[in-house]
Amino acid sequence: MKYKFEIILVIAVIAFIGIFLCTDAQMKTSGEEGWGGSDGVGSEMLEAQGYEPWIENSDYTFTPPSGEIESCLFALQASFGGLLIGWIFGSWVTERRLKKNSN
Amino acid sequence: MHIMEGFLPSPWWQIWWILALPCLVYGLYKLKKLLDENRELLPLLGVAGGFIFVLSALKLPSVTGSCSHPTGTALSAITFGPWITCVIGFIVLLFQSLFLAHGGITTLGANVMSMAIIGPVAGYFVYKALDKINFNFFASIFIAAFICDIVTYCITSLELALAFPATSGGFLPSLAAYLGVFAVTQIPLAIIEGLVFVVIFKYIIILKPDLLLKLKVMSEEKMKQLQEMMTE
Numbered sequence: 001m002k003y004k005f006e007i008i009l010v011i012a013v014i015a016f017i018g019i020f021l022c023t024d025a026q027m028k029t030s031g032e033e034g035w036g037g038s039d040g041v042g043s044e045m046l047e048a049q050g051y052e053p054w055i056e057n058s059d060y061t062f063t064p065p066s067g068e069i070e071s072c073l074f075a076l077q078a079s080f081g082g083l084l085i086g087w088i089f090g091s092w093v094t095e096r097r098l099k100k101n102s103n
Numbered sequence: 104m105h106i107m108e109g110f111l112p113s114p115w116w117q118i119w120w121i122l123a124l125p126c127l128v129y130g131l132y133k134l135k136k137l138l139d140e141n142r143e144l145l146p147l148l149g150v151a152g153g154f155i156f157v158l159s160a161l162k163l164p165s166v167t168g169s170c171s172h173p174t175g176t177a178l179s180a181i182t183f184g185p186w187i188t189c190v191i192g193f194i195v196l197l198f199q200s201l202f203l204a205h206g207g208i209t210t211l212g213a214n215v216m217s218m219a220i221i222g223p224v225a226g227y228f229v230y231k232a233l234d235k236i237n238f239n240f241f242a243s244i245f246i247a248a249f250i251c252d253i254v255t256y257c258i259t260s261l262e263l264a265l266a267f268p269a270t271s272g273g274f275l276p277s278l279a280a281y282l283g284v285f286a287v288t289q290i291p292l293a294i295i296e297g298l299v300f301v302v303i304f305k306y307i308i309i310l311k312p313d314l315l316l317k318l319k320v321m322s323e324e325k326m327k328q329l330q331e332m333m334t335e
Contacts, residue, residue, distance in 0.1 A: 045284065054112065058204070
């Protein structure tokens with residue numbers, strides 16, 4: 001099986017999406033709100049205990065002014081990483097192909 | 104996995120910064136030495152960093168009804184070791200805390216400790232141990248990547264539990280509560296991440312096996328066996 005690992009990965013991703021859809025449907029029927037970040041949930045647990053953060057990002061640095069701009073920056077972060085990976089793997093593939101042809 | 108800015112009181116954020124700094128300095132020293140000796144490892148370093156950038160930007164929904172993201176540190180930890188991973192992880196976390204308001208400068212020490220130091224250290228040693236007993240290579244990669252990811256979130260829980268022990272019962276119930284939020288959410292993501300890195304390592308073995316030999320990720324014999332297995 002040449003593509004054994006790829007097939008396993010695809011099956012796992014499909015299972016993952018299936019679990020997501022099931023949980024989502026359950027949460028919709030029970031009326032719970034969800035799909036926030038887990039770090040947000042952790043922080044909310046602390047705030048529920050009465051803890052107040054003693055410093056915030058907006059005190060000293062840039063904070064994304066809205067969710068749109070935040071998603072833009074996240075997309076930039078991911079595309080930068082993706083470009084780097086694609087470029088390097090691409091040049092490795094080409095290098096191997098050139099070596100094969102010269103023999 | 105970030106502890107948000109302001110959510111670690113003194114002295115905890117200072118303690119984690121003090122623990123993280125020597126690792127970071129040692130990592131920079133190791134990185135410089137590695138690149139002085141071997142410029143051709145630079146692309147692999149780029150790929151390793153790229154994965155941390157991409158995967159830590161992917162916020163995925165999980166079984167507990169909240170979202171979290173993979174860490175992507177496994178490739179770097181297994182190939183370059185935990186110290187160089189510490190440097191790359193630091194850069195990613197710094198970017199996120201400065202531009203995305205995820206984590207912060209005071210909690211950066213604690214976040215670097217969990218994602219870029221202890222997680223990769225755990226994954227690295229698990230991989231080395233499995234390699235020594237000649238365990239199946241791809242299974243070892245899967246386990247090591249899983250460990251890198253899950254340990255990160257366990258350490259985040261530990262950091263919060265140490266700083267905020269529960270009023271009744273103290274440290275342990277608090278740890279259990281945070282593990283319930285962070286680690287349980289992370290289990291499915293860690294499985295996917297493990298599988299992604301198995302595929303990535305497969306392609307590195309096909310395209311650039313000499314880099315893995317140079318970094319002593321595995322012995323030459325083992326590499327030959329794997330290559331034979333894949334050409335069948």
